[in-house]
Amino acid sequence: MTDELRQRALAALTDARARTATLVDCVDDGELTAQHSPLMSPLVWDLAHIGNQEEQWLLRTVGGREALRPEIDSVYDAFEHPRASRPSLPLLPPSEARGYAADVRGRVLDVLEHIPMEGAPLTEAGFAFGMIAQHEQQHDETMLITHQLRTGPAALVAPAPPHGSTHGLPSEVLVPAGPFTMGTSTEPWALDNERPAHLRDLPAFWLDTTPVSCGDYLAFMADGGYGDPRWWAAEGFEQIQRHHIAAPLFWHREGGQWLRRRFGVTEPVPRDEPVLHVSWYEADAYARWAGRRLPTEAEWEKSARHDEAAGRSRRFPWGDEDPTPLHANLGQRHLRPASIGSYPGGASPLGVRQLMGDVWEWTASDFLPYPGFVAFPYREYSEVFFGGEHKVLRGGSFAVGSVACRGTFRNWDLPARRQIFAGFRTARDAGHGEAGA
CATH class of the missing domain: 3.90.1580.10 (paralog of FGE (formylglycine-generating enzyme))
Structure with a gap:
């Protein structure tokens, strides 16, 4: 059962990241850093926020690993900064945000491979991994709303x-x-x-x-x-x-x-x-x-x-x-x-x-x-x-x-x-x- 849980968690995390890539790779860096509506964050904020939440919960809390970028925790705290003000924050540029999210994910996969899937509320049945996969998918929906609000020609097809x-x-x-x-x-x-x-x-x-x-x-x-x-x-x-x-x-x-x-x-x-x-x-x-x-x-x-x-x-x-x-x-x-x-x-x-x-x-x-x-x-x-x-x-x-x-x-x-x-x-x-x- 533990192997099945790991596979389920891996599939959920992988699906979410593939969708995130679709949403950010279809536009240029200018579109990623722009605020298309004061109702929404710049897409690049969502990208780094996804990585930061994953780092805080799966690397630090579940995996007990040393913090990678503790200095950006405040920047990507959704409760500390309303959406309208996020463009003024010292955000990671697109290439750095992508690299950060990828670095976190690589280390998370190592945690997933070795962590027990029972015995603690956060890891029971892989809950924390499911929680983070859901968090990323929820931000993917948020980013899709931003795509709907942006002006200009279509960037997504389906x-x-x-x-x-x-x-x-x-x-x-x-x-x-x-x-x-x-x-x-x-x-x-x-x-x-x-x-x-x-x-x-x-x-x-x-x-x-x-x-x-x-x-x-x-x-x-x-x-x-x-x-x-x-x-x-x-x-x-x-x-x-x-x-x-x-x-x-x-x-x-x-x-x-x-x-x-x-x-x-x-x-x-x-x-x-x-x-x-x-x-x-x-x-x-x-x-x-x-x-x-x-x-x-x-x-x-x-x-x-x-x-x-x-x-x-x-x-x-x-x-x-x-x-x-x-x-x-x-x-x-x-x-x-x-x-x-x-x-x-x-x-x-x-x-x-x-x-x-x-x-x-x-x-x-x-x-x-x-x-x-x-x-x-x-x-x-x-x-x-x-x-x-x-x-x-x-x-x-x-x-x-x-x-x-x-x-x-x-x-x-x-x-x-x-x-x-x-x-x-x-x-x-x-x-x-x-x-x-």
């Missing part, structure tokens, strides 16, 4: 995703009332906010079978949705008015047609794709306009994991096996969401599709700890963000690495945030007579 169909697919499914197990106490690489497993009991509700499409969202826009305060949380309406927001980010109207900019390419808005780059406020407003609501985080997870027939929660909607290209659109394999109705092989027991991949899905819930939560291995990953300021997103987008995608994985962000790869689906309460259907 094939189109498979085309789905909603033929014969109901628009919503009834999720029956009853208890289910939320979170996990057994997933070896689950992060602290996913733990511990606990029982939740929910009333019945209806959930969209697919995410809300661009075509659906265009109907909301055409009906004056952005100008009608009835649909908006007060702070959300104030925000869209202050910033003159009248469409998802990266959309614009030209000659009677809605277009979007996607990684340097301008194209017609595809009506059959999940809507993307909308804030929680926009998602919430659409749901109200449609006479529905956003699902709670618990409702989302029950829909994605609960297997009524087996009486247990799955790792993924389709079962316990790791995701493949037949299950979900993940890992930057495609640079866009697949059309709604795609990936029937990834459907949940109730037939809900695209719960994993394509777009992060906003939920109605604040980011809060589970009962019995314990911060591990550091407070700054989750605990400092708990409260009503952040909303939970679930499911993962096309930009999420599979190592950082699970039915229990929790993402969170500010409700005004729009540059992230976020969309949503809607829900509604079940009537009293429907609860046992």
Whole structure:
């Protein structure tokens, strides 16, 4: 088993580094050091930060090795320096950042080869290696957001995703009332906010079978949705008015047609794709306009994991096996969401599709700890963000690495945030007579 764990950790680290290389090698040094938006770091900061986190956790903490570059720890401390100020820091230049990350990785592979995989919380089942692979994949997603924000011609290419169909697919499914197990106490690489497993009991509700499409969202826009305060949380309406927001980010109207900019390419808005780059406020407003609501985080997870027939929660909607290209659109394999109705092989027991991949899905819930939560291995990953300021997103987008995608994985962000790869689906309460259907 130890050899299998080492191989799994090696594969996760290798996949993440290959993706990082794709994101930084496709642009020149000027693009790497530029700040393409005050919302994001220069790409070269992310590159060296990835190496620095790996050094601190896997070389120093796990491996007990001497520090390579302790003098840069402060420079690459995400909590010490907000993104807007990072270009003014004494950052490693691109060639040095690449060399540093590669040097760290070479030494980490030696640690991986010799360290025991049991006996200590950080190394049990290779947790620390999985944590760092997830950290790198999360920064890869962040860097992909930076690529979307940069101007100029396309630097990244990828094939189109498979085309789905909603033929014969109901628009919503009834999720029956009853208890289910939320979170996990057994997933070896689950992060602290996913733990511990606990029982939740929910009333019945209806959930969209697919995410809300661009075509659906265009109907909301055409009906004056952005100008009608009835649909908006007060702070959300104030925000869209202050910033003159009248469409998802990266959309614009030209000659009677809605277009979007996607990684340097301008194209017609595809009506059959999940809507993307909308804030929680926009998602919430659409749901109200449609006479529905956003699902709670618990409702989302029950829909994605609960297997009524087996009486247990799955790792993924389709079962316990790791995701493949037949299950979900993940890992930057495609640079866009697949059309709604795609990936029937990834459907949940109730037939809900695209719960994993394509777009992060906003939920109605604040980011809060589970009962019995314990911060591990550091407070700054989750605990400092708990409260009503952040909303939970679930499911993962096309930009999420599979190592950082699970039915229990929790993402969170500010409700005004729009540059992230976020969309949503809607829900509604079940009537009293429907609860046992």
